[in-house]
Amino acid sequence: MSLAQNGVPPLPVSVDDVRAAQAQLEGQVLRTPTLPAPKLSALTGAEVWVKYENMQVTNSFKDRGAFVRMSRLDEAQRRAGVITMSAGNHAQAVAYHAQRLGIPATIVMPEQTPQVKVRSTEAFGARVVLDGETLAESQIRALRIAEEEGLSLIHPYDDVDVIAGQGTVALEMLEDAPDLDILVVPIGGGGLISGIAIAAKALKPGIEIVGVESALYPSMINAMQGQPKPNGGPTLAEGIAVKNVGGLTLPVVQALVSEILLVSEPDLERAVNAFAANQKTMAEGAGAAGLAAMLAHPDRFRGRKVGIVLCGGNIDARILASIMVRELEREQRIASFRLTINDQPGVLGRIATRLGEMGANILEVEHRRLFLNVPAKGATLDITVETRDGRHAQQVYEALCRFEGIPCRRIDAGGSPLQSQ
Template structure:
């Protein structure tokens, strides 16, 4: 892609006094190219039809550790002096950063120690150990683990590899943008997940210098609006269970916030429903697995479609590490949202043949019965009656409505239940 004649002037104006510049990102890129997969940036026709934007996807979930975190970790570790490398590295993480530091530390012959909260799922601990790191479990929270990692760094002389607030890490993450600029079209906007801010800071620097017409937009979960607060000065509650645990941080970096304030005009806050729908859409439309944080950009398209309609938009699938059980739950919940799985409650007469009569009717209508709960012990049910809860598989919303009308046409009072039978 041709760089505009004014790009250097723009970069100097926007980045001259920032802690990370385009020159820093470009200087880190050769290290990344030598050891990290250059993931594809591909047009996504089905997502384009789904959102109304012209969508391109950068697949960082294809990395060896299934996350963009490898880029920054590699640059930081590669630039250690021989003495620092001999002493080893320590990091704090409950997820992708841990695996990235472990993987590239082992590749480079550097001892790595990762501090994780005691509450970290065993599957993540095992994955980090499999990449060659020593794992220390400490404390209940990420903050506890962070303090322990700093203590170990001082006590053992290990270099602390910060997950985001480090100039080498930020410069390495910026290589994502350099590849998108070379491999993709001229983007109107690029939507980037924000946790501590390392990825968006590096990408914003690269786009400001190489493609200043591209707007870099951040995305956070509504439950953890840390960067949004840093940008606006308006405090919001921060905390709670989220599908996007990879970007669930209470405090952003000082370096990253400085860059984002200068170069990022807007942060979109997305709710949990949008994140679920985005994870599902990536799997259904693109046949790719995105973790909650990795799907945040698409969640922003779902949450604010008019903002991006008709524009050429780049999405970064920043990671693909998600629990298979969570995927199963998301798929079922989306089927319920689309009314392809529907639950009905009926109060019927307690007499022989009633259940068979209802099952026969559903069969004729083409509904597949998934679950049946037949109860007689509720006090709000007549003594000669019984309560029947049915979960059925349907073709679409119109089919679900047809089934309900048919049941009502048989003189059966019908109540629609919430997702998963929430009203039981």
């Protein structure tokens, strides 16, 4: 979606506010590196630079805005405590810095928040309340508790101090890589992209800011179009699964962001895997959204010098393992075959020997005799193997098809026949 930029209205935060936040953050959060990523450049056709915000203590850029906001509370507000609603990263940041500053913290999280984020938040001493299916529902509960208990709300994105804190990401990126042409930034409620856009445009007016949303949660696009796309559903990018964007952030995005791209769930999975496989670094779904956009829209970025913000690395190990295996299947480096064999001694051994001769590593074998579409003296054999690439997988398949006249077909991971075979 292209956005109009005819004149810039007054913005809620200035670059001087971002610089003040940068001074306040010195020694409080990590100044993360912005580094070239040649392997990602080869993958996308652009010159890619990565801002590693997953290196923060809570593995997310949220440390910045949370600290700036809480450090500016007066003594009475600190004694009373703070509250926020968050799908995870802002929750951990508030909990961590509240603990450091001696401020009691309450965090309201959606009920489906990944357990890795819930446990990490509780580990910083915060009281966690699980309520609501979405962040919007969690916000209702948070506001109620704030009123009942006299707590200060630390909003995840719609707050001038939070926006200024997040904008320090851009100051650091342009210090490390001043020649960047484009910054690609994930969008949830809009706090990160607003702060980055304000700072980057002030330092380098010609730089382009591109936003990225999950295709299941096109909230910022909806706020601008007036004809909403469907919004909701289970997404790998739960960190940007926001239904309501900020009243402060919306006009900033309208004024300074040139385009918002949508990414699908397979795009996000591919990007998470690319960070793990190529950069040897952890990215959650939202953290990988910038790379997902580059993979999904390569023509948009080809030949440009692009900075992407790896804004969070809090991903469940089980989910990451699943994604990496799924990508191996998509790349046909894991392939499955179904053979109908005579149930006789030695057949399985001969098949295993042939696969070994082909250089295919057997990962799993399932032997079934009770299928009714198999002869009484036969059996179905499902074999999953590791191959070098798609060409090798096809060679293995063709070899099995020629092996002793045994019927063979390729199947997907769920056991269904592949249409191409």
